Amino acid sequence: MDILQQCQKWNENDEYQKIIDALEAIPAKERTPEMKIRRSSSTGVRKAFPCLNF
Numbered sequence: 781m782d783i784l785q786q787c788q789k790w791n792e793n794d795e796y797q798k799i800i801d802a803l804e805a806i807p808a809k810e811r812t813p814e815m816k817i818r819r820s821s822s823t824g825v826r827k828a829f830p831c832l833n834f
Contacts, residue, residue: 783802783803783806783815784814784815784818786802787799787802787803787818790802791818799818803815803816803818
């Protein structure tokens with residue numbers, strides 16, 4: 781399973797912090813555009829809904 785597939789599983793399980801942590805562990809120069817989008821989306825959810833306690 782690649783990192784994006786794992787991120788999809790975490791997303792389905794509402795484990796957004798795991799997505800952020802995994803993608804931030806990859807050096808910025810090595811991140812694909814899709815990885816950057818997923819990370820931004822996960823961060824956006826956390827900021828938009830702080831009451832969800834991610």
